[in-house]
Amino acid sequence: MGMLGAGKISLDGTKIKASASVKQSKDADALNKEIDQIFKESIEIDEAEDEMYGESSPYQIPKELANKKRRLETIQNAKEKLDEENLDKINVTDNDAKIMKHKDGSKKPSYNGQIAVDDKEQVIVAADLVDEQNDVHQVKPMIRHIWATMGIKPTILVADAGYSSYDNLDFLIKEKINAYIPDNFYETEKHGKNKWFRNSLFKYDEQMDCYYCPAGFMLPFTRIQKRDDGPDLKLYVCNNCSICIMKNKCTKAKNRTISRDPRTYLLEDMRKKLKSEEGKEVYQSRMYTVEPVFGQMKQNRGFREFLLRGKEKVKVEFVMMCIVHNIGKIRNFIKKHKKNLKKVLGNGINESNIAKNIAI
Numbered sequence: 001m002g003m004l005g006a007g008k009i010s011l012d013g014t015k016i017k018a019s020a021s022v023k024q025s026k027d028a029d030a031l032n033k034e035i036d037q038i039f040k041e042s043i044e045i046d047e048a049e050d051e052m053y054g055e056s057s058p059y060q061i062p063k064e065l066a067n068k069k070r071r072l073e074t075i076q077n078a079k080e081k082l083d084e085e086n087l088d089k090i091n092v093t094d095n096d097a098k099i100m101k102h103k104d105g106s107k108k109p110s111y112n113g114q115i116a117v118d119d120k121e122q123v124i125v126a127a128d129l130v131d132e133q134n135d136v137h138q139v140k141p142m143i144r145h146i147w148a149t150m151g152i153k154p155t156i157l158v159a160d161a162g163y164s165s166y167d168n169l170d171f172l173i174k175e176k177i178n179a180y181i182p183d184n185f186y187e188t189e190k191h192g193k194n195k196w197f198r199n200s201l202f203k204y205d206e207q208m209d210c211y212y213c214p215a216g217f218m219l220p221f222t223r224i225q226k227r228d229d230g231p232d233l234k235l236y237v238c239n240n241c242s243i244c245i246m247k248n249k250c251t252k253a254k255n256r257t258i259s260r261d262p263r264t265y266l267l268e269d270m271r272k273k274l275k276s277e278e279g280k281e282v283y284q285s286r287m288y289t290v291e292p293v294f295g296q297m298k299q300n301r302g303f304r305e306f307l308l309r310g311k312e313k314v315k316v317e318f319v320m321m322c323i324v325h326n327i328g329k330i331r332n333f334i335k336k337h338k339k340n341l342k343k344v345l346g347n348g349i350n351e352s353n354i355a356k357n358i359a360i
Contacts, residue, residue, distance in 0.1 A: 001344055003333055005120035007155035008282075010290035011142055011163060012117070013135045014298070017305040018097035018109040018314070025091045025099055025109055031079045038072045096311035100133040111306065113318050114138050116146050116154075117290040123329055124293065125149050127322040129315040135162035140171060153177055158286050161186065166263040169270060180283045182274055183267050197250045200271070202258055211236045211258050215246045219258055233259040296328075297321055 026034070074092055082090040091097045097109035112133060116126040126145035130138060139159070147153055157172060157179045164183045172179040189198050202211040202219065211219040219236040226232050236258045241247050250256050273279045297303045303321050306314045334341055 001330070001333065001339070003121045003123050003329070004118045004125070004150075007152065008119040008285075009116050009125065009146060009154035009157055010119060010286050011114070011135075011139070011157065011159040012286070012290040012294065013112050013114045013138065013162065014294045015100045015102050015108075015110045015133070016113050016303070016318070017102075018091065018094045018111060019306050019309050020091045020093035020097050020109040022099070022108050024093045025089045026078075027089050028079065028082060031075055031082065031090075031092075035072065035075055035079070038075070094309040096131055096314070097309075098131050098133060111311070111314055111318070112138075113294075114142055115290065115293060115322060116142050117293055119285060119289045121329055121333060122289060122293055124322045124326055127319050129311070129318045131311060135159075136165050136168065139163050139168040143175065143177070156180070156282065158283060158289070160286065164267075164270075166261065166266055169266040170263065173266075179270075180274060180279060181270065182283070183270070186271060186274065197246075197256075199258055204260070204264075204268075213238060213244075213246075213250065213256065215244050215250075217241075217244060219256065222257075225259065231262050233261055235259055293325060297325060 078090050078092045078095050081087070081095050089099065091099075091109045094109060097111060099107050100110040100112065101107050102110070112130045112135070114128045114130060114135070115124050117123065118125050126142055126149050128138070128141060128145055132138075143153060143157075153175060154177055157177050159179070159181045161182045161184045164181045169179065169181070172181075185194070185198060185200070188194050189200055197214055201214050204211050208218075209221050213219060217238055217240040219238045222235050222237040224232050225235050238244075238256045241251065241255050244250070247256075274283055301321070301324070306317055308314050308317050333339070334344065
C-alpha cells in the first residue's frame with residue numbers, strides 16, 4: 001500500500017500492569033508462612049467438621065477446605081517457580097509478571113511491551129512482550145522481529161537511552177544499521193543537571209594516552225583494573241587535585257579518577273552524531289513516530305492493564321492491540337488517499353502469491 005518508508009524505525013517500550021495485585025508479590029518466607037497458615041486453618045476446619053457430623057454423614061469436602069486447597073496449590077506452584085528461577089519475589093496471581101517501576105513512580109506487577117514503528121505512517125512493524133523491566137536486552141530480539149516481518153533490516157534505528165549499551169552499539173555497527181541511541185547520562189549532561197563534573201567533560205588525548213580535566217590538569221594513565229564481567233579498565237588519576245580551585249565541583253575523593261573502557265569510543269562517537277544537526281533532527285523524530293503509538297493505546301483506547309494472566313496469553317493480548325493500531329492506520333490511510341480497499345487487498349494477495357511462487 002506504500003505505507004512503509006525507507007527503513008527508518010523507532011524502538012520503544014512501555015510498562016503495562018498485569019492482572020494482579022502488588023500485595024500478591026511475595027518472597028520465599030512470606031510464601032512459606034502462608035502455606036503453614038493454610039495447613040493450620042485446614043486442620044482446624046477439618047476437626048470442626050468431624051466434631052459436628054462425626055462418621056454419620058457421607059464425606060463431602062467443606063467449601064472452606066476446597067478454597068484452602070485451591071489456594072495452597074496456587075501458592076505451592078508459585079513457590080516452585082520462585083525456587084527454580086532463583087527469584088527474590090514472585091506474584092502468586094500471575095507468576096510471570098514482575099514488579100516494574102512505571103513513569104508515575106509507582107511499582108506494580110507488570111510486563112514490558114516492545115514495539116518497532118516505521119516513521120512514514122506510524123505502522124508497527126514488530127512487537128514483543130517481555131518480563132524484563134529494562135529495555136537494554138531487547139535490541140537484538142527486536143531487530144530479528146523486524147527482519148522476520150519486513151524481510152530487511154532497518155537502515156536507521158532510533159531508540160531512547162534505555163537501549164544503550166556497548167554490546168548494542170557494537171552489534172548495530174556490525175549489522176550496518178545507522179543507530180541514534182543516547183547513553184544514560186547524555187540528556188542529564190546536556191541540560192547541566194549533574195552535581196559533579198561528568199567524565200565527558202574530561203578530554204581524552206589518544207596520542208598521550210591521558211585525560212585533561214576542565215581545569216587543564218593532566219590525568220595520566222596509572223594502572224589497569226581487572227574485571228570478571230567485562231573488559232579490563234584503564235585508570236587515569238589526577239595528581240593536582242589538592243591545588244585545584246574546582247575540586248569541590250569535581251570529586252570528594254583525594255584525587256579524581258577516570259576509568260576508561262576500551263569500548264568508550266562507541267559512546268563518544270554516538271554523542272558526536274547526536275550533537276550534529278542531522279542527529280538532533282533524527283532523534284527528535286521519536287516524539288512523533290513511536291511515542292504517540294503508546295499514547296494512542298493507553299489514553300485513547302484505555303489499554304492500561306491486561307485482562308489475561310501468564311506471559312503467553314498476555315503476549316497475544318498485546319499483539320492484538322498492536323494489530324488494532326495498524327488496522328486504524330490502514331483505515332485512515334485509505335480514507336486520506338481515497339484508495340479502494342477491495343483493490344488494495346486484491347493487489348496484496350496477488351503480490352503475496354507471486355512471492356510464494358518465487359520462493360518455491
